[in-house]
Amino acid sequence: MKYFRVDLITATPNPQRCIYVGMHQDYSESFVGENRINWPDEKKAGEICVKRLLAGERGHYGPMEHVQIVFNIGWFPHSVMQQARTHRIGVSFDVQSMRYTGNRINQVAKGLLDIEEVFYLRPIGHYVDRKGRRYNYTQTQRNIDLQYCEQAAKRYYDLIEDGFAEEHARGILPFDYRQHFIVSFTLRGLLHFLDLRSKRDAQLEIRELCRLIWPHLENWAPEFAAWYQQKRLYKARLAP
Incomplete structure (x- = not known):
């Protein structure tokens, strides 16, 4: 979807070897750090870990908690952040607060930023609610909502100009203003997150977040990703 973005910040190098070492120390009589020459390569380590752990x-x-991956996620609506932080998934977030980061709202009010770069509205089309009821979101309805977003931005700007605090002025904004955030996952936490949020009946926007995260997982821990894709992806089976 337009503007949605996931960038890799950093990740544990050779994560599958790291997980292998953690697993191996569980049942090894020796101090495994002294025998690095005998550690399997990254691909083989992944294959062994999948076989013995999963x-x-x-x-x-x-052992999957020993490795970590960190993403910068941009332009997702506030509702995605609310969903992402729900349930115990073993992650850490740093999120735009809207107490210090409201200048983009003012720029919309001044006509310097596109409304949809700052506020999120779903695409036009057919939708189904949680109870199975179908409805259609038309271009006419969406245009009305865009006007509402613009009016809210202008009201926010007026409040700021009148000396109101940002945390006061933000209260009149549409719920789904866009936010950037940093999030870090252990591999265990990331797979659990995908269990929760990539399933077919998850909300549209957070499924898109999972879709953008997926290539990074495949590049980082390919053997784990391949197993997960075959055994758990889209099946809504919650991680232990």
Whole structure:
């Protein structure tokens, strides 16, 4: 969807080897750090970990907490942040507060930024609510909503100009203003997040977030990603 973005900030190098070492120390008599020459390469380590930790639904996810990946996520609506932070998923967030970051609202009010770069509205089309009721979101309705967003931005600007605090003025904004945030996942946390939010009946926008995260997971931990895609993706089976 327009403007949505996921950039990789950093990630544990050789994550599958790291997980392998954690797993291996569990049952190794020796101090495994002294035998690095005998560690398998990244691909082989991933294959071993999948076989010993995950295959057969063993659910031994603990060693997957040793590795971490960090994303900068941009232009997603506030509702996605609310969903993303729900449930215990083992992540850390830093999010635009709208107490210090409201200048983009003023820029919309002045006509310097496109309304849809700052406020999110769903695409026109057919939708189904949680109870299975179908409805159509038309271009005419969407144009009305765009006008409302613009009016809210102008009211926000007026309040700021009148000396109101940002945390006061933000209260009149449409719920789904866009936000940027940093999020860090352990591999275990990331797979659990995908269990929760990539399923077919998850909300549209957070499924798009999962879709944009997925290539980064494939590049970072390919053997884990391949197993997950085959066994768990879209199946809404919650991680242990």
